[in-house]
Amino acid sequence: MTDNKGPQRLSRPSYGSISSPPNAGPQQAPPEATYLSEKVPIPDTKLLLWVLLWATVLGLLCQRLAARLGVVTGKDLSEVCHLYYPKVPRTLLWLTIELAIVGSDMQEVIGTAIAFSLLSAGRIPLWGGVLITIVDTFFFLFLDNYGLRKLEAFFGFLITIMALTFGYEYVVARPAQGALLRGLLLPSCPGCGQPELLQAVGIVGAIIMPHNIYLHSALVKSREIDRTQRADIREANMYFLIEATIALSVSFFINLFVVAVFGQAFYQQTNQAAFNLCANSSLHDYAKIFPMNNHTVDVDIYQGGVMLGCVFGPAALYIWAVGLLAAGQSSTMTGTYAGQFVMEGFLKLRWSRFARVLLTRSCAILPTVLVAVFRDLRDLSGLNDLLNVLQSLLLPFAVLPILTFTSMPNLMQEFANGWLSKAITSSIMALVCAINLYFVVSYLPSLPHPAYFSLVALLAAAYLGLTTYLVWTCFIAHGVTMIAHSSHQHFLYGLPEEKQKGEPSG
Structure with a gap:
């Protein structure tokens, strides 16, 4: 391969992220799928925008159901799971959600470490940034002493920072609005293969974090609602839906800003062009992170921040890093509260938030710091890719129980799902499960060693077994009486009143 080291400049595509790349010539390697650690994927094709939109819609449907469960029953999703599921399934269910929380916290650690590296102009190494995340844990615990409302205000402040910083990048990049709208509203993906499938699975998991469904069902309980008055319940459901719609709309636009900026500035650019651009900018010291070849540049959140600085000036780099930092802190808050609620609901264990944060952050930091010390940034981004996909694979363990x-009319009374809501949510969930299954099967041949097959087979058996059980009970709850076993009649007729406050059987 002959490297082209002549002067090049970055061209401005009309909107790269919504058109499939042409087949690379012999000098180009296929682009790799990478994702933002703060739950926002990096785009390659038009696949991303409409998947991003519909993943957000599915997230809104799930949050609507979660809020409705909490409002009507006065219990969060994990508490209801504890009442209705036998011991083994509910324990496995708890473990999957804890795994999702640890995975999310690892992403926060990765993103925060990269943000510190960018803000310090590389003086803080990645492993140092990982260790610094221990400090932000104590900062969060300090704020927790001032109550939930203060934390909500701080969370709103972080969201505002993200909206302003990523919105600034969007205004500076000036993506083509018409092409952006076509990518959002016209689903298509000609010539898509495994890389695009990886992106699609990662987007769904990145937008709809499984533990956030459990969290949302618990947070609505902090509001005083007179559950003896149907009108009050109906009004609360309406306002919580409005609140969720506003929150997810803001989240969607933040995600869209990032996808648009990366698609506009970096799509189909070569490493050589990126090297030349940075070498001729005030950030010339960063040019060395781009190999001097004609391969398509693989932009992760670190290289993305550098490229923004090279293209739009140093201010863009630092604003990007501040946005990453804010996103990481908000992720820490949601993960901590979700972990506490699911532990109390599933296991009836009440830990202090300090103990919860210590456990989750310890599990997250150890593997992340090992990768940061002994591997390189590409491996750290690769770990982040897997974590996004992991969230999608674990999504059925939140959506199936909430559905x-x-x-169940005996549990939700007149507020149970109607046939249209059941049909839409069930269809989307079936599609997500099918995509996850196809993803796992299609990537089995890429395992590095045959010994991994035994481990994967064991995990797959547990995964499919739990998923099958949840689907079975979901069918029973939807009125399929012919498959209802005597030990699961409560999914049809409800629990006896004395068990509503006690231990479930099994």
Whole structure:
């Protein structure tokens, strides 16, 4: 391969992220799928924008069901799971959600470490940034002493920072609005393969974090609602839906800003062009992170921040890093509260938030710091890719229970899901499960060693077994009486009143 080291400049595509790349010539390697650690994927094709939109819509449907469950029953999703599921399934369910929380916290650690590296102009190494995240844990615990409302205000402040910083990048990049709208509203993906599938699976998991569904069902309980008055319940459901719609709309636009900026500035650019651009800018010291070849540049959140600085000036780099830092802190808050609620609900264990944060952050920091010390940035980004996909693979363990319980008339009374809501949510969930299954099967041949097959087979058996059980109970809750075993009649007729406050059988 002959490297082209002549002067090049970055061209401005009309909107790279919404058109599939042409087949690379012999000098180009296929672009790799990478994702923002703060739950926002990096785009390659038009696949991303409409998947991003519909993943957000699915997230809104799930949050609507979660809020409705909490408002009507006065219990969060994990508490209802504890009442209705036998011991083994509910324990496995708890473990999957804890895994999702640890995975999310690892992403926060990765993003925060990269933000510190960018803000310090590389003086803080990645492993140092990982260790610094221990400090922000104590800062969060300090704020927790001032109550939930203060934390909500701080969370709103972080969201505002993200909106302003990523919005600034969007205004500076000036993507083509018409092409952006076509990518959002016209689903298509000609010539898509495994890389695009990886992106699609990662987007769904990145937008709809499984533990956030459990969290949302618990947070609504902090509001005083007179559950003896149907009108009050109906009004609360309406306002929580409005609140969720506003929150997810803001989240969607933040995600869209990032996808648009990366698609506009970096799509189909070569490493050589990126090297030349940075070498001729005030950030010339960063040019060495781009190999001098004609391969398509693989932009992760670190290289993305550098490229923004090279293209739009140093201010863009630092604003990007501040946005990453804010996103990381908000992720820490949601993960901590979700972990506490699911532990109390599933296991009836009440830990202090300090103990919860210590456990989750310890599990997150150890593997991340090992990768940061002994591997390189590309491996850290690769770890982040897997974590996004992990969230999608674990999504059925949140969506299937919430769909099951909100469809039970004996539990939800007149607020149970109607046939249209059942049909839409069930269809989307079936599609997500099918995509996840196809993803796992299609990537099995890429395992590095045959010994991994035994481990994967064991995990796959547990995964499919739990998923099958949840689907079975979901069918029972939807009225399929012919498959209801005597030990699961409560999914049809509800629990006896004395068990509503006690231990479930099994």
